[in-house]
Amino acid sequence: MTGIDFALNHMAAPRLGLADFFALARSLGVSAVEIRNDIAGTAIADGTPPGDVERMADRAGLAIASINALALFDDWTAERAAQAGALIDYAAACGAGGIVLCPRNDAxxxxxxxxxxxxxxxxxxxxxxxxxxxxxxxxxVEPLGFAGCALRSKRAAVEAIRDVDGAKAFALVHDTFHHHLAGEGELFPEMTGLVHVSGVVDASIGADGLRDAHRVLVDAGDVLDTVGQVRALGAGGYRGPVSFEPFAPEVHRSPDIQAALRDSMAFISGGVARPAA
Known part of the structure; x- marks a missing residue:
């Protein structure tokens, strides 16, 4: 992977309104963003019309890679079908490339x-x-590596996509955090449409104890081998967006999230460019 196509998930800076988030993305030189439907007080949870979102993105010179997410998508009910229809319509109307599908993760x-x-x-x-x-x-389709998740492995997702002849409709999300939690060796770069990156720096926590709040920006202390994962995906032919999705409160409280993201982008780019050890 000679050049990384970085993108920015709104979870990287959830305190920013959508216009300010788009401005942050452009200041970092990324070309695509992921918007969300689970951040209270901002688009799209606040009811912002999709046309307004599209115009804001166009003015900022950004593509909308995805809307994140249709939760519990594999618990298919009449309610889920209605939610899916509404989110798909919104995505199409705002010019988004797709929607992220998150599986059940409950008792x-x-x-x-x-x-x-x-x-x-x-x-x-x-x-x-x-x-x-x-x-x-x-x-x-985003497998989640948590032990209780209904869909943990990309292999299971790939087999299901093939069984429904869905290769033209579906692609995988490779999330470096969840890939680590699942302990899965296979990558499936040819089936991957989106990559989420975040790091973990507390080496004392085992995989079973890791949660979203541990997900920080990727730096030299990362124990997930995020750089190695991104390098391997690129070596396998992946050329799509590599999107920052940190959930840790300390990232969200960063006094200079622009500088923090720029440093992480430089670290990942430099690490990917170096040959694997």
């Missing part, structure tokens, strides 16, 4: 059998496929 999903999880996943993908195809946007 019920932990208790379900492997066959039950597999069937639920295929039911949801089969229902989403024509909705996404009609809208002309992608469904970015």
């Amino acid at each position: 019920a999903s932990a208790a379900a059998s492997g066959d039950e999880r597999a069937a639920a996943l295929r039911e949801a993908l089969a229902a989403l496929k024509p909705m996404l195809e009609r809208a002309g946007i992608a469904g970015f």
Whole structure:
């Protein structure tokens, strides 16, 4: 990977309104952003019309890579179908490239059998496929590495996508945090449409104890081998967005998030450019 196509998820700076977030992205030289539907008080949770979002992005010279996210997508119900339809319509109207699909991660999903999880996943993908195809946007399936998640591995996602003949409608999200938690060796760069990066610097916490609040910007203290993951994806042919998605409160409180993100971008770029040890 000779050059990294960095992007910015709104979770990198959730205290900023959408216009200020877009300005931050442009100041860092990125070309794409991910907007979210779970940040109270700002678009899109505040009801901002999709046309306004599209105009703001156009003025900033930014592409909207995704809307993050349709939660519990593999618990397919009439309510979920309505949520999916509304989010897909919004994504198409604001010019987003796709929507992120996050699986169940609760006590019920932990208790379900492997066959039950597999069937639920295929039911949801089969229902989403024509909705996404009609809208002309992608469904970015994001396995979560938490122990109780209904969809932990990319292998399971890839097999389900193939079973519903969904290769044109769906792609994977490779999240460097969740890839580490899942302990999965396979990468599937050819099936990947979006990469989320964040780091963990507390080496005393085992994988079972890691949570979103531990996800910081990637630097030399990272224990996830985020740089190695990004390098390997690039070596496998991935050329899509590499999007910053830190959840740690200390990142959100940063007095200079622009400088912190710029430093992390430089660290990742430099690390990827160096040959693997």
